[in-house]
Amino acid sequence: xxxxxxxxxxxxxxxxxxxxxxxxxxxxxxxxxxxxxxxxxxxxxxxxxxxxxxxxxxxxxxxxxxxxxxxxxxxxxxxxxxxxxxxxxxxxxxxxxxxxxxxxxxx
Amino acid sequence: xxxxxxxxxxxxxxxxxxxxxxxxxxxxxxxxxxxxxxxxxxxxxxxxxxxxxxxxxxxxxxxxxxxxxxxxxxxxxxxxxxxxxxxxxxxxxxxxxxxxxxxxxxxxxxxxxxxxxxxxxx
Numbered sequence: 001x002x003x004x005x006x007x008x009x010x011x012x013x014x015x016x017x018x019x020x021x022x023x024x025x026x027x028x029x030x031x032x033x034x035x036x037x038x039x040x041x042x043x044x045x046x047x048x049x050x051x052x053x054x055x056x057x058x059x060x061x062x063x064x065x066x067x068x069x070x071x072x073x074x075x076x077x078x079x080x081x082x083x084x085x086x087x088x089x090x091x092x093x094x095x096x097x098x099x100x101x102x103x104x105x106x107x
Numbered sequence: 108x109x110x111x112x113x114x115x116x117x118x119x120x121x122x123x124x125x126x127x128x129x130x131x132x133x134x135x136x137x138x139x140x141x142x143x144x145x146x147x148x149x150x151x152x153x154x155x156x157x158x159x160x161x162x163x164x165x166x167x168x169x170x171x172x173x174x175x176x177x178x179x180x181x182x183x184x185x186x187x188x189x190x191x192x193x194x195x196x197x198x199x200x201x202x203x204x205x206x207x208x209x210x211x212x213x214x215x216x217x218x219x220x221x222x223x224x225x226x227x228x229x
Binding site (some may be wrong): 001032034036038042043044045046049050055087089090092093094095096097098099100101 | 118142143153157166167169202207213215216219220221222
């Protein structure tokens with residue numbers, strides 16, 4: 001199975017900051033990487049699919065890049081509603097695998 | 108509006124069985140692969156199982172492959188997960204979710220239910 005190593009596991013930031021999270025795949029996964037946001041007690045929400053595509057309705061301050069084994073997720077101009085946990089996920093090959101998650105909290 | 112609504116969770120003793128359901132609405136259910144993803148208390152997300160739109164193709168995580176069975180009833184727009192031989196480490200919120208790319212199992216997950224809690228404890 002493909003393993004996903006996400007870092008950091010947590011970070012503290014302020015409103016207006018730029019935040020970057022990385023995800024490393026144990027083998028090449030092309031661009032089959034997604035990024036999700038999860039608020040406490042809620043279901044995950046798809047933000048970015050196929051490494052760099054913004055899901056419909058998601059603000060443009062969220063972005064993603066990368067291919068192969070190294071991927072990056074960025075939030076520009078962090079907003080109060082962005083404090084949450086973020087997960088990367090590879091979906092090809094099966095089984096899909098999530099990264100360990102990155103908790104973004106208020107500095 | 109796409110909606111997924113899980114039910115069937117609860118407290119169950121180790122070794123017991125449980126059947127989870129996920130009622131879907133707002134889209135053509137038979138045209139989409141659907142999945143179960145779980146989250147243990149305070150932990151990350153773990154994909155559990157997926158099933159194609161027709162139900163003819165299923166896939167499981169190694170940790171559940173010999174104990175859980177995924178199925179669907181397209182006439183009732185409902186997804187199921189049969190959980191057998193439950194263990195304490197199966198305790199989690201179980202979410203159902205939909206493949207963004209229609210029938211394809213290999214897909215981002217674009218809609219999620221609110222989850223149902225399964226607690227395995229004596």
